[in-house]
Amino acid sequence: MNRRQLIQQMCGGLGSVGLAAMLEQHAQAAVGGHYTGPLMPGKAKKVIFLFLAGGPSQVDMFDNKPLLFKFQGQRPGTVDLRTERQTGGLLPSPFKFQKYGKSGIELSELLPQMGTIIDDVCVIKSMYTFNPTHTPARSLIHSGSILATRPSLGAWISYGLGTENENLPAFVALSPGGNGGGSLLRSGFLPAEYQGTPFSDSEVEPEKMIANLRNKWLDKEAQRHQLDAIQALNKEFSAGFGADDFLEGRIQSMEAAYRMQFEAMDVFDIRKESDAIRAEYGATPFGNGCLLARRLVEKGVRYVHVYHNAGQDWDDHKDIEKNLRGRCPDMDKAAAALIRDLKRRGLLDETLVVWGGEFGRTPVSESGTGRDHNPYGFTMWMAGGGVKGGLAYGNTDEFGFKAVENRVSIHDLHATILHQIGIDHTKLTYRYAGRDFRLTDVFGEVVKDILI
């Protein structure tokens, strides 16, 4: 182990930055990154991933397929794909579609707010993945693999680029209840410091969101006094023992923690936003989460993952019309507000926003009123971060079942996200158990057509 690795190991993670930089004696804008490959031209610095677990239905939101009416209830040969559960005939979307913006991209009536910002959005209609079951498919979209040992996208990114703010985690995951689930947060074989830090966005008070953030016994001044007493003893101990990286690192880390309490109390508190902004996002967990995501990337957090609702809420095996009418408004409102707000603040160019679920849903019905899981073809969208706005990319077949034109796999998606934050996905590697691992394994092509 060389000195640099030693320092990183001793004081890695949050707050390591100040110390590592101090010891290395050269400060950088972002510190702690391990990516050594060529810098890709992508301009994004941060990523916000809006995640709709369960599998949102593309044919009811983005992928208008009028032929579903013509062949309603039928099962033409091309839709005879094996699904997780048995499915019936084609089920037309009950929602009306219309064109929005200068680009004229079609959206269903479920997404009126998305319509107002659609010219900043690239809708990818030709996504596909490799597994029709929730957990493995989620693991695939989060980590590129169904295996439980692989690091997630956020972990790779924070490993690759380090953090920009010593007082906040580089990789944050927001969800109601604060548990995004295993594969999302996973650091896998990467050092534990790169794992995602989960927070609950069903709370708005920072001290309820972050464990141990507030000292319940002492005010700021008394706490400083207590910390001074600890540090005085720590310095006595160091003086007796001699120089040691761990002893010094922990002294610095305690100072960072002390500062973090107040910085996080500030950054995590969306109540500091104006009423108008809060109303624009909506006072729902997802609205709060999107707003908080913006505040976090503003302060240098590298990767923020925002779950819409708890569990796998978008898993509409039945009653899809009723469910989507209930579930879409707050999602639509908050997602659109995020794009609008980032743009107003001049942050959209350096922030890549990605939207989607682990797969889509079938155009054929399940149990008459629902749709089954569909890994063959589904819709995701991206905005900002050097991605073309007002573009509808790729296509599914005539019924919206399978991606057929300009197909984009989840590995391609990962390659593209990495490319936009300056990383060549074939060069971000980690040597483990005898070989170099990549987020994209041996797959993945950057989708150049959608880039500015």
Place this chain on the structure above:
Amino acid sequence: MRRILLFPIAIALQAQSPDPAFFESKIRPVLAASCYGCHSSKMKSPMGGLVLDTKAGLRNGGATGPAIVPGKPAESRLLTALRYTDPHVQMPPSGKLAQPVIDNFETWIAAGAIDPRIDTVAATASGPLKGMSVEDGRKWWAFQPVKELPAPAVKDSAWLRRKIDAFLLARLEQKNLTPSPRADKRTLVQRLYIDLLGLRPTYDEIESFVSDTSPGAYAKLVDRLLGSKHYGEAWGRHWLDVARYAEDNPTSEATNPPYPYAWRYRDWVIEALNNDVPYDRFIKLQLAADKLPDTRREDLRALGYLGAAPVYHKDQRLSYDVIFTFLSDDWDERVDAVTRGLLGLTVACARCHDHKFDPIPTKDYYGLASVFASTMRSERPTFDVDPQIELRFQWAQRRLFDLAYSRNLLTGEASTVVGSEERVARWKQEIATLQTEIEAWRERYPILVQTLEKYWREPQKQARQAVNARRRPGASEDPFMNTVYDAAQYVDGSDANYTWLTYKPGEPRDLPVFLRGNVAIPGDPAPRRFLSVLSNGDGKLTNGSGRLELAEKIFKDAAPLTARVIVNRVWAWHFGKPIAGTPSDFGTQGDKPTHPELLDDLAARFIANGWSLKWLHREILLSAAWQQASNRRSEGDRADQINSLLWRQNPRRLDIESYRDSILRIAGTLNENVYGVSQDLDAEANTRRTIYGRVGRGRLNGLLKLYDFPEATQTAPARDLTTTPLQQLFVMNGAFIRGQANVVAKAVETEPDNNARLRALYRRILARDPSPKELDLGLTYLAQGKLEEYAHILLSTNEVLFQK
């Protein structure tokens, strides 16, 4: 009749007259128009690694194997893809080609796939990277026999205490470095307690050692601590990192529920280490306790090593290929855990191709995977049962679960599989038949029947609850163990809408090599075997699953490597740094040992001393090297800053177990009972040692996660200890430390004055008296601050978390 015959004849004729023009006119234009877009040698990473614009690319294929087999259309993946018959491989993705075009491809392949293209050198030169051959591998240092070596000559022979010191000192002297002086007695006793027990000693324990001036006092203390029941708790935890011990699965869904009895495996590990079960037997029991003669029933708990291993959820509505892939991922984990954990070899690299660096062909990988394809996890009773009934019980528990799960799946409202009723009726019938058979055991073994009757109990709602209950985490004290037994695992894809897993008790299963790791492309047979490069003889494993022979070969054929690997791990747990820097990789990509002769000599003597870990501990702990002071010295820093030559002992940061347990012990709240069912670490009332806390693969306890506990989805080579602000928030603001601080403060508040209270706090928390300056600092604080705050301050200092 005639029309039917025409087609084969046409193909036969084509085959007799291969014509390059056919390729140029019918095949190449289609490849260029429909395929090169994604499959071109000009691309940096062509889709699926498949290149179709070169002759070699077409022949060799991509990630899923050869694209064509000349003369055999039916075996040519290219044709399957063009035909759109396999839902997973349909090419080109933009739509199926016209049928006559596809027919041309068939004709061309049947005729031998004449491809007149001449590849440029650039297109063919990049052959696959080849690893070391098995023959060359036999010369690799880590596989050579170990033998005791003469201690090297040194100048300062007065420093030597044990043989290992000579090897270390010789290297230091070469570098003109001197070792550090012996640490003071106070440091040594603390270091020993933390190293061997994972607990800080009390003031009295320290003083009693410091005041013992008898010549053998140190060795006596080593022996006493090695004999403590808490030794197994500290060292068992080290092993559990390697064994990726946990009590549930990464997802813990219906078909891969938590392991409620895994804690019995953990207890077995603690007990075995306390009893100094020799390392070879320790491992043999974990791999094959059920097949070893003269095994106590309690030792079957050892099988939790395999029986509580991570497995993936298998939704039976998924296709044969998908389920088979999940299953092969399960086997892969076992291969990885055993080879990296026990042999320090990255055999799992050879799943998709021959190992690119080490002498491990894919046949060896699948030979080992076959052992685990022949081994099924099961729950066994802790009490003795008629062997035939026990075997049947192990099979029936899984079969009944699958039947009940499937019945529920296809009876619920979500069920739309065509012909569900008919299937469900058949499965109910099978459940009923099994019920009749199993009810006959009730008189002799009521508990066995009670664990199974939930699957046939009516109304069905209860049965469904029983199936769902398996998914809930939580340890159980019912008399069972998570184990394995010999049973071949198969995937039954005969029902296109519903995939079954079947288990054949007592039967082995030999897998073929799966090309590129893809279960859809079987290659040559790969019968159960041990690694070729390590085998004396043919390496075949023939007795049942082969687990016992595997365990025996690990300690016979591979004994030198196995001994090096465990000696290196134990060394790292004592010194904070291994001799060979990558404890789970002794292959060509791993770090070479800094002191190869030391490692070899120690490994040889470890074997000669009956693989006794306590012998190894003594050898290390009694050395002068281990007893050195850990302070830095400028000449050492200049010559060897990272201390690879051990010119000082490495100071250590306590791991989370030692840290939490020591704080509880300081407060006097630690429950020192050994063994028992797991508890939630976050429960306020839980004052047991951390090793008894529940360990999850799906969701790891927050405290463990905060302090770098390894993810138990795979074997962990070592812990990466980090220092982060979130840890400091836990220390400064968390309820745990504050709560313990209150307890300590309460215990000393009756002292007459602040001076005495401070002295008492120091003795309890830091196990020493304060210096005048420290006393002064404390008195100044207490002039305004509270006693429990100062207890909290002392508990938060580096001194508690750090050991000289």
